[in-house]
Amino acid sequence: MLEIKDLSVAVEDKEIIHDVNLNIQMGETHVLFGPNGAGKSTLLMAIMGFPKYRVTKGSIAFKGKDITSLTVDERARLGIGMSFQRPPVVRGVKTRDMVAACLKGSGDGDTIDKLADKTDLSEFLERDINYGFSGGEIKRSELLQLLAQKPELTLLDEPESGVDLVNIVLIGELMNDLLEKNCPIQYRKCMGLIITHTGHILDYVNARTGYVMCDGTIGCTGDPHEMLATIREKGYGECIKCYLGRVPTHE
Amino acid sequence: MSKADKSGSYKDKAKAAVNKTAPLGEDIDLSKYVSSDDKHAYRDDPSQFPAKAKERMLGAGVMLDDTSQRSGTYIQMDNTPVHSSVSQDGVEVMPVSQAMEKYDWFAEYWWQAVAVDQDKYTANIELNQYNGYFIRALPGQKTVFPVQACLYLAKEKLVQNVHNIIIAEEDSELHIITGCTTTTKEEAGLHLGVSEFYIKRGAKVTFTMIHSWSPETAVRPRTAAIIEEDGLFMSNYLLMKPVRSLQMYPTARCEGENATVRYNSIMVAGEGSSLDVGSRVILNAKGARTEIVTRAITTGGDITARGYIEGNAPEVKGHLECRGLILGEKGNIHAIPELRGTLPGIDLSHEAAVGKIAEEEVEYLMARGLTRDEATATIVRGFLRVDIEGLPPLLSDELKRAVEASEKEVM
Structure with a gap:
C-alpha cells in the first residue's frame, strides 16, 4: 500500500504541497480532481521521486517501506510507475528500446510486438521515442511502457487530455488492463492514482475514492462520481468555497 | 599536353605551394617527419598479413581473413601497396601508380577535383613518394558487396602520402569501406590523403570511412567529389578513437541536375584529441540536394564541427544538422554551420545544438x-x-x- 503522511513538497524553494495525507490500499484506484495549479502533478512527481520536487516535511511509504529518500529509479524498481504528461523526446532511443527497458528482461521481442499491437503502436516501435508523436500517441506510448513495466502503483497524469473520442476508448481499455479492473479487488496486485480534469476516465476505472485538491492541500475526500457531478454542475469555485469555509488558507 | 608535361606542371604548382599554410587546423611541421619508407612485402593472400596488423585493420572495418563479403580489397602500408585484388566483375581496384600507366585518360581525373596547390599537404603528396587506390565501377555495373581499402601507417615518424581516385561510371553502383589505422598506439605519424571522387550520370557511391588512429597521429585528408546528373554520393565518416590532430573539410560539388549528396559524420574526441571536421556541399545544378548530419561527442577533447552548403542553381535544397554532446567536465565543441544562397527559389536550412545530456x-x-x-x-x-x-x-x-x-x- 501507499501511505503519504503530512507531506509538504517544495519546488525551487516555494512550497507547493502542504501537509497532505493519503492512503491507497492494494487493489484500489484513487482519483485526484482540482483546478490548474492546485498541486496535483506536483504530488505525483513527488511520489515518483523527481529531485526537483523536494520533500520538506512528512514521508512517503510504499509496501511498508519508507521511500522518501529513494531515487526515481529505486522507486521504479520497487514497483512505482508513472505516465508523463509531456515526456521528452529522446533522439536515437527507439520506442522499442524504452519498452525493452521497462520489461527488464522479463520479455522478448515478441512480447514487445504484442504490447505494441495492443496499444496500436506497432508502427512506432522503430521510431525515436515521442518524436513527432501526437497527443494521443504519447498517451498510448506511455501506457505501452507502463504495461511492460507492470508497476504495482500506477500514477497517471491526465491520461485522457488531448485525446480524441476514438482513442479514449482504447486508452480506457488499456488502463483497465493496467489497473486490473476486471479482477476482483481483493485479488488485484495493483494500485492507481489518477489525475483527471474531465472525469471521462471514471467510465473506465473502478475508482471508489476521490480527492479535490486546491492550494496544495487535499480539500475533501469522497466518492469520485459524486464529486465529478458537483464539479460539473458548479465548477471548482464551489469546491473551493466549501473548502475555504473549513480550512485556513496557505500563503 | 602530354602526360609528362602535365605531370611537370603539377610538380611546379606543388613546389610553389610547399609553404602554403592551410587556413584551418594546426599547422603541421612536415620537417619533423620522414618521407620515404622501407618497402613492405606484397602479399597475394590478404589473410597472410601479421595477426596484429589484421586486428588493427579489423578495428577500422577492413576484413582480411574472410573477404567473401567484399568485392575487392586494397591495402597500402605506408606508401607501398601491399595487396590489391578484385573478386567481382565490373569493378577495378589497383594502385593509382598502376592505373596511371594503364589508362591514357587517367590525367582527366588526376588533380581535377582537388587542387594540387591547395595547401602544403597536397603539395607534399605530389612532390614525394606516394601511392593510393584507384577504384572504378564500370558503366551500369552494380556491386553488391563493398570494396574495402586500408591505409596503414606502419613506420614511426613517417608521413604517409596517399592519392586516391574513385570513379563510378554512368549508372553504376559502388560501395567502398575505407579503414585508416596505425601499427601501434605510440606512433607519431602523419597521414596526408587526397581523394578525388567522380560520380557520373546516374551512378551511386557510398563511401564509409572509419578512422582508427593512435593518440599521437596527425591527419590531413583532402577530399573532393564531383557528382553528375542524377548521381548520388553518400559519405559516412566514423571516428571513435583518439587522434592528436585531425582537420578535414571534404567538398562535394553537384554539377548535374538532381545530383544528391549526403554526409553523415560521427566523431568522438577524448582528452588530447583535436578535431576540425566539416562537410561542404556546393549545389551547382537545378534540383540538386544535400543533407549533412553530424554527431559530435567530446569527453575532453576539442571539436570544431563545420558545415557549409551553397546553393547556386534553381530548386536546390539542402539541410545541415549538427548536434554536439559534451560529456564530462572538460572539452569543447564549436559548431559552425554556414549556408549561402546566390539566387531566389533555393531552400537551405540548418539546425545545430550543443550541450550536455x-x-x-x-x-x-x-x-x-x-x-x-x-x-x-x-x-x-x-x-x-x-x-x-x-x-x-x-x-x-x-x-x-x-x-x-x-x-x-x-x-
Whole structure:
C-alpha cells in the first residue's frame, strides 16, 4: 500500500504541497480532481521521486517501506510507475528500446510486438521515442511502457487530455488492463492514482475514492462520481468555497 | 599536353605551394617527419598479413581473413601497396601508380577535383613518394558487396602520402569501406590523403570511412567529389578513437541536375584529441540536394564541427544538422554551420545544438527503472545512432558494430 503522511513538497524553494495525507490500499484506484495549479502533478512527481520536487516535511511509504529518500529509479524498481504528461523526446532511443527497458528482461521481442499491437503502436516501435508523436500517441506510448513495466502503483497524469473520442476508448481499455479492473479487488496486485480534469476516465476505472485538491492541500475526500457531478454542475469555485469555509488558507 | 608535361606542371604548382599554410587546423611541421619508407612485402593472400596488423585493420572495418563479403580489397602500408585484388566483375581496384600507366585518360581525373596547390599537404603528396587506390565501377555495373581499402601507417615518424581516385561510371553502383589505422598506439605519424571522387550520370557511391588512429597521429585528408546528373554520393565518416590532430573539410560539388549528396559524420574526441571536421556541399545544378548530419561527442577533447552548403542553381535544397554532446567536465565543441544562397527559389536550412545530456531525458529513463548510468549510456548510444537512409543493410550493420565496439570507451 501507499501511505503519504503530512507531506509538504517544495519546488525551487516555494512550497507547493502542504501537509497532505493519503492512503491507497492494494487493489484500489484513487482519483485526484482540482483546478490548474492546485498541486496535483506536483504530488505525483513527488511520489515518483523527481529531485526537483523536494520533500520538506512528512514521508512517503510504499509496501511498508519508507521511500522518501529513494531515487526515481529505486522507486521504479520497487514497483512505482508513472505516465508523463509531456515526456521528452529522446533522439536515437527507439520506442522499442524504452519498452525493452521497462520489461527488464522479463520479455522478448515478441512480447514487445504484442504490447505494441495492443496499444496500436506497432508502427512506432522503430521510431525515436515521442518524436513527432501526437497527443494521443504519447498517451498510448506511455501506457505501452507502463504495461511492460507492470508497476504495482500506477500514477497517471491526465491520461485522457488531448485525446480524441476514438482513442479514449482504447486508452480506457488499456488502463483497465493496467489497473486490473476486471479482477476482483481483493485479488488485484495493483494500485492507481489518477489525475483527471474531465472525469471521462471514471467510465473506465473502478475508482471508489476521490480527492479535490486546491492550494496544495487535499480539500475533501469522497466518492469520485459524486464529486465529478458537483464539479460539473458548479465548477471548482464551489469546491473551493466549501473548502475555504473549513480550512485556513496557505500563503 | 602530354602526360609528362602535365605531370611537370603539377610538380611546379606543388613546389610553389610547399609553404602554403592551410587556413584551418594546426599547422603541421612536415620537417619533423620522414618521407620515404622501407618497402613492405606484397602479399597475394590478404589473410597472410601479421595477426596484429589484421586486428588493427579489423578495428577500422577492413576484413582480411574472410573477404567473401567484399568485392575487392586494397591495402597500402605506408606508401607501398601491399595487396590489391578484385573478386567481382565490373569493378577495378589497383594502385593509382598502376592505373596511371594503364589508362591514357587517367590525367582527366588526376588533380581535377582537388587542387594540387591547395595547401602544403597536397603539395607534399605530389612532390614525394606516394601511392593510393584507384577504384572504378564500370558503366551500369552494380556491386553488391563493398570494396574495402586500408591505409596503414606502419613506420614511426613517417608521413604517409596517399592519392586516391574513385570513379563510378554512368549508372553504376559502388560501395567502398575505407579503414585508416596505425601499427601501434605510440606512433607519431602523419597521414596526408587526397581523394578525388567522380560520380557520373546516374551512378551511386557510398563511401564509409572509419578512422582508427593512435593518440599521437596527425591527419590531413583532402577530399573532393564531383557528382553528375542524377548521381548520388553518400559519405559516412566514423571516428571513435583518439587522434592528436585531425582537420578535414571534404567538398562535394553537384554539377548535374538532381545530383544528391549526403554526409553523415560521427566523431568522438577524448582528452588530447583535436578535431576540425566539416562537410561542404556546393549545389551547382537545378534540383540538386544535400543533407549533412553530424554527431559530435567530446569527453575532453576539442571539436570544431563545420558545415557549409551553397546553393547556386534553381530548386536546390539542402539541410545541415549538427548536434554536439559534451560529456564530462572538460572539452569543447564549436559548431559552425554556414549556408549561402546566390539566387531566389533555393531552400537551405540548418539546425545545430550543443550541450550536455538533458536531465529531463535521464530522469524519464530512470522512471522506467534504469539507473542513472544505464540511462546515460542509453541516451549516448541513441545519440551515436544515426540511421543512414539508403545505406545497404550490410554496411549499416558494420557501421553499427563499429560504433558499438567503441561505445564503452566513450562512456
